[in-house]
Amino acid sequence: MNRVAVIGVGVTKFGELWDYSFSDLFVEAGSAAIIDAGIDGKDIGSIYVGNMSGGRFVNQEHIASLIADHAGLNPVPATRIEAACASGGLAVRQGVMAVASGMHDVVVVGGAEKMTDITTEKVTQILVTAADQEWEAFLGMTFPGLYGMIARRHMHEFGTTREQLAEVAVKNHANAKNNPTAQFRFDVSVEKVLNSTMVADPLTLLDCSPITDGAACIILATEEKAGEFCDSPIYITGAGQSTSTIALHDRLQMTVSDATINASKMAYKMAGKTPGDIDVAEVHDCFTIAELIGIEGLDFCDIGSGGRFTEEGCTAIGGEIPVNTSGGLKAKGHPVGATGVAQVVEIAYQLRGEAGKRQVDGAEVGLTHNVGGSGGTAAVHILER
Amino acid sequence: MNRVAVIGVGVTKFGELWDYSFSDLFVEAGSAAIIDAGIDGKDIGSIYVGNMSGGRFVNQEHIASLIADHAGLNPVPATRIEAACASGGLAVRQGVMAVASGMHDVVVVGGAEKMTDITTEKVTQILVTAADQEWEAFLGMTFPGLYGMIARRHMHEFGTTREQLAEVAVKNHANAKNNPTAQFRFDVSVEKVLNSTMVADPLTLLDCSPITDGAACIILATEEKAGEFCDSPIYITGAGQSTSTIALHDRLQMTVSDATINASKMAYKMAGKTPGDIDVAEVHDCFTIAELIGIEGLDFCDIGSGGRFTEEGCTAIGGEIPVNTSGGLKAKGHPVGATGVAQVVEIAYQLRGEAGKRQVDGAEVGLTHNVGGSGGTAAVHILER
Numbered sequence: 191m192n193r194v195a196v197i198g199v200g201v202t203k204f205g206e207l208w209d210y211s212f213s214d215l216f217v218e219a220g221s222a223a224i225i226d227a228g229i230d231g232k233d234i235g236s237i238y239v240g241n242m243s244g245g246r247f248v249n250q251e252h253i254a255s256l257i258a259d260h261a262g263l264n265p266v267p268a269t270r271i272e273a274a275c276a277s278g279g280l281a282v283r284q285g286v287m288a289v290a291s292g293m294h295d296v297v298v299v300g301g302a303e304k305m306t307d308i309t310t311e312k313v314t315q316i317l318v319t320a321a322d323q324e325w326e327a328f329l330g331m332t333f334p335g336l337y338g339m340i341a342r343r344h345m346h347e348f349g350t351t352r353e354q355l356a357e358v359a360v361k362n363h364a365n366a367k368n369n370p371t372a373q374f375r376f377d378v379s380v381e382k383v384l385n386s387t388m389v390a391d392p393l394t395l396l397d398c399s400p401i402t403d404g405a406a407c408i409i410l411a412t413e414e415k416a417g418e419f420c421d422s423p424i425y426i427t428g429a430g431q432s433t434s435t436i437a438l439h440d441r442l443q444m445t446v447s448d449a450t451i452n453a454s455k456m457a458y459k460m461a462g463k464t465p466g467d468i469d470v471a472e473v474h475d476c477f478t479i480a481e482l483i484g485i486e487g488l489d490f491c492d493i494g495s496g497g498r499f500t501e502e503g504c505t506a507i508g509g510e511i512p513v514n515t516s517g518g519l520k521a522k523g524h525p526v527g528a529t530g531v532a533q534v535v536e537i538a539y540q541l542r543g544e545a546g547k548r549q550v551d552g553a554e555v556g557l558t559h560n561v562g563g564s565g566g567t568a569a570v571h572i573l574e575r
Numbered sequence: 576m577n578r579v580a581v582i583g584v585g586v587t588k589f590g591e592l593w594d595y596s597f598s599d600l601f602v603e604a605g606s607a608a609i610i611d612a613g614i615d616g617k618d619i620g621s622i623y624v625g626n627m628s629g630g631r632f633v634n635q636e637h638i639a640s641l642i643a644d645h646a647g648l649n650p651v652p653a654t655r656i657e658a659a660c661a662s663g664g665l666a667v668r669q670g671v672m673a674v675a676s677g678m679h680d681v682v683v684v685g686g687a688e689k690m691t692d693i694t695t696e697k698v699t700q701i702l703v704t705a706a707d708q709e710w711e712a713f714l715g716m717t718f719p720g721l722y723g724m725i726a727r728r729h730m731h732e733f734g735t736t737r738e739q740l741a742e743v744a745v746k747n748h749a750n751a752k753n754n755p756t757a758q759f760r761f762d763v764s765v766e767k768v769l770n771s772t773m774v775a776d777p778l779t780l781l782d783c784s785p786i787t788d789g790a791a792c793i794i795l796a797t798e799e800k801a802g803e804f805c806d807s808p809i810y811i812t813g814a815g816q817s818t819s820t821i822a823l824h825d826r827l828q829m830t831v832s833d834a835t836i837n838a839s840k841m842a843y844k845m846a847g848k849t850p851g852d853i854d855v856a857e858v859h860d861c862f863t864i865a866e867l868i869g870i871e872g873l874d875f876c877d878i879g880s881g882g883r884f885t886e887e888g889c890t891a892i893g894g895e896i897p898v899n900t901s902g903g904l905k906a907k908g909h910p911v912g913a914t915g916v917a918q919v920v921e922i923a924y925q926l927r928g929e930a931g932k933r934q935v936d937g938a939e940v941g942l943t944h945n946v947g948g949s950g951g952t953a954a955v956h957i958l959e960r
Binding site for chain 1: 630833
C-alpha cells in the first residue's frame, strides 16, 4: 500500500450557525484545508463527504454532487459516506484507500452536518434512525435512552460512580475553553453536571453532546505529493473499521464496545503500535459514558476501570493519555457527519505542535476513535508525524 | 494497482415486494452472490452498500451496520455509499479501491432500496432530494419534470422525435421479457407508449422507469483470491467517476451529460479501450431520454444522434452495441440504490455467457453507466472476461 499523508486541515466554528447553509459549511472548511495544504483545485483527484442525514436534516440527498458543485470543483469525482455519527471516520478511511490504491494522488475528505434548522424534537427523531428502526426506534427508544441504559449498567457492573461520569464533562469543557472553534467554551463543575436537567437517568443535560452545525476537512496525498506541497506531513499509519450489532440489546455485553475493540486492534496492527505508544487521542464522547467505554475499548485502561482512570486525571492534558484535547463531542460540539473528520483535524494540530494552550508536549503519535449509533460501527485511525 | 475480479453475483426479483423488509432484500441478494462465488462469511473483508435514501424511505440511516448485522457478518467493516441513483455505481468503485489498495482481499458490494412502503407522492418528494433542494426542489421541480425539459430540448436541438424516445421503451421491454427477475415482463408498442398517461411533457408513463423494491450484490476479489474460488472471473479493468452541476439549469448544455463524458473517458483510458471495443452495455435509462443522452455521452454514437441510432436498431440485441439487455431501469425496474450494482450483475451474466435468451453472442467486453440526479454524478465501469 502507498503511504498516505495529511497535508492540510480546516474546520469551521462549531455551533448554532444560522447564517450558514449546509453547503456553506463544507465549502468554508474545505477552502481552509486547501489553503492550509497550499494546493489548487486542479490538484484534487477526488472528494469524500461524511454526512449522516442530509436527506432528513435539510431535505438533500446526492450530497457529494452538491458539495463538488458549490465548491466549484466539478468534474472531480465526489462520494458521500454514511455511517450515522461515524460517517466522518469512514469517509477518512475511504480517502485513505483512494490514495493507497493509486486511484488518486490528492483527495479531499470532509464531513458536514446542518442540524439546527429544525426543532430539537425532530433532531432526536432523526438521530434515532442510527438505531435499529424496527426493534429500537419504532418502540420509542432515543439515543440518550440507549446511552443512559449503558451508563446505569456500567455503574452496576463496575462500580462506576455518577461523579466519575461527570468528570468526563468537566475535563472536556476545560479543554474546549482553549479551542477557538468549540461550541461551549466555559467550565462546568461536577456539581453543575449532576444538577443540570435530567435527560435519561443517570445522564443529565451536561452529560450529553449538543446539537451542532459544523464542518471539518482534511487533504490526503501520496508521500510523493506530500513532499511537493508540505513541510510537515502527518501520516495515517493505521486505519481500522468494524461493525457490531446495530441494536444494543443484541450486543454480547452492553457495556463493552466490541466494534471499538476490533477496529482498534486492526489499526494498532496496521501501524505496528500499542495503546501505550499513543500520545494523544480524540475519543467518541457523544455522552460522558461513551468516553469511558471508548477508552476501555481502545485499551488505554482495563474494561470497567474508565471511571477511576478519568477521576485520577489520567485522561487530562498532562496525564498518562490526554483524551479529547479539542473539547470532544461534549464541548467542542457534535455535527454528526463532521465529527470523525474534526477528530483528525485536532490530532493533526497536536502532531504539528499547533494546538496552542491545549498542546500536548512532544506529541508524536495520535489516535482518533469515531462511533456510529450505540456502537454498531467504529472507526479508528492512528496518525504519526 | 492490484487487478480486481468479480467472482460472484446475485440479485433479487425486482418489483413491489411487500413481503420483504429493506434488509431482507440485501440479505437475499448477498446470500445469492456469496453462494455463486463459493465463499464463506469468514472470507469477507469488507462490505459496501449503495443506498439512496433509507433515512426517508424506511426511516433508517446507519444502513451498512444494519446490513452487516442482519446478514450475520459482524464484525466485518461495512460502509454505505450515497449518490442518489448512482449510489450503486459508486459503491462498486469504492469496492474496487478497497481491493486495489490491498486493504481487503474479498469485498461484498451490494445495493438495495425499499421504495413501495410509502405513497407514490412521497416517493416523488424523496427522489427530488437528488436535485438541488434550494434551487430546484423547493420551487416544485420533480424528476419527470427535469427529464421532460431535457427531452423537449433534445427534440428542439437535434430533431429527435417522440417516436424515437418511445423506441427505447419498446426495446427495453422486449429485453425484460427474457429477464426472469425484471419487474415488467411484457411488450409495449410505440403507439402504447405515446398513448399512455402524460407525466411531464413529452414523457408519458411508459417513458418513465417504475418505483421498485430490489437489491443486487457482487463479490470482488484480488486476482489471487479469484483464482482460488472461481473458474470464470470477470475483471473490472476501468472505473471512472465524475460530477457535474447538481442543478440542471447550471449545466453548460442541458442535453449533454458532461459527467457521463468525463467518467467514461476515465474508464476507457484506465481499461485501454475505445467505445468500439464494447460488446454490451447497461446504460442509465431512468427515462427514455436518459438512454439517448447516455449512449451519446458514452460515444456509442454522435451527440444528438441517439434517437436515430436507436430507431435503426443499433442498440437492440444483434445490433451494433446492444444496450440494456436486462430490460434497463425502464423495464427491469429501478430500486435506486441497487441499480448501479444490478447493472454489473447483468454484464457479468453476459460475459459469462449465462444471459439465456437475452445473451449477446461472444460478448467479451462490457460497460455499465450509472447516473445520479439529472446528471450531477456519473459512474462508468468496464468489465472483461
